[in-house]
Structure formats: C-alpha cells, structure tokens
Amino acid sequence: MMSEMVPSPPQDIQLMNIIDKLAQFVARNGKEFEKMTLEKQINNSKFAFLRPGEEFFDYYQYKLMESRRSLLGKIFKILRIILNKKNIIQ
Numbered sequence: 001m002m003s004e005m006v007p008s009p010p011q012d013i014q015l016m017n018i019i020d021k022l023a024q025f026v027a028r029n030g031k032e033f034e035k036m037t038l039e040k041q042i043n044n045s046k047f048a049f050l051r052p053g054e055e056f057f058d059y060y061q062y063k064l065m066e067s068r069r070s071l072l073g074k075i076f077k078i079l080r081i082i083l084n085k086k087n088i089i090q
Contacts, residue, residue: 007058019049019060027067 009016026034034050041047049056 007056007062009059010056015046015049015056018046019056020063022050023060023063023067026064027071 010019022034022037026037037047038050041050048054049060051057
C-alpha cells in the first residue's frame with residue numbers, strides 16, 4: 001500500500017486554520033461553496049491557495065480530501081447503525 005505524501009502546511013497558523021476550516025466547509029457544502037469563496041475573496045491573498053499552482057494549493061487539496069474521507073466515514077457509520085437496527089445487515 002502506498003503512503004500518501006502530506007504537503008507541508010503553512011507556517012502561519014492563521015492561514016493554516018483558514019485552509020483547514022474552508023476544506024471542512026467545502027467537504028460539507030460542495031464545490032459551489034469553494035467557487036463562491038474564491039469569487040468573494042478574489043483579491044484577498046490569504047485565499048490564493050484556492051488557485052491551482054499557488055502556494056499551499058496542494059495542502060488545501062489534501063485537507064479537502066481528508067475532510068471528505070472523514071465525512072464519508074461518519075455517513076457509513078450512521079448507515080451501518082440504521083441498517084443494523086432494521087436487521088438488514090449483521
């Protein structure tokens with residue numbers, strides 16, 4: 001099994017928090033939320049990471065993937081509980 005290469009986070013803790021939180025919001029609310037954020041923050045350098053090729057774009061993509069995995073894990077856990085209660089799966 002290949003291990004994932006984790007991109008380096010920003011040294012700036014505030015920027016790292018912005019990236020991490022936005023990744024969580026986009027995972028929950030979809031790409032439209034990301035698009036809206038990019039449009040609203042087009043001139044804000046703290047959101048440059050939303051554009052491919054920019055510094056921390058890879059870190060953002062990694063955090064987005066991580067957030068989606070976490071969300072899917074929670075969904076599967078809830079589905080398993082529901083299906084177990086209905087005796088559909090063991």
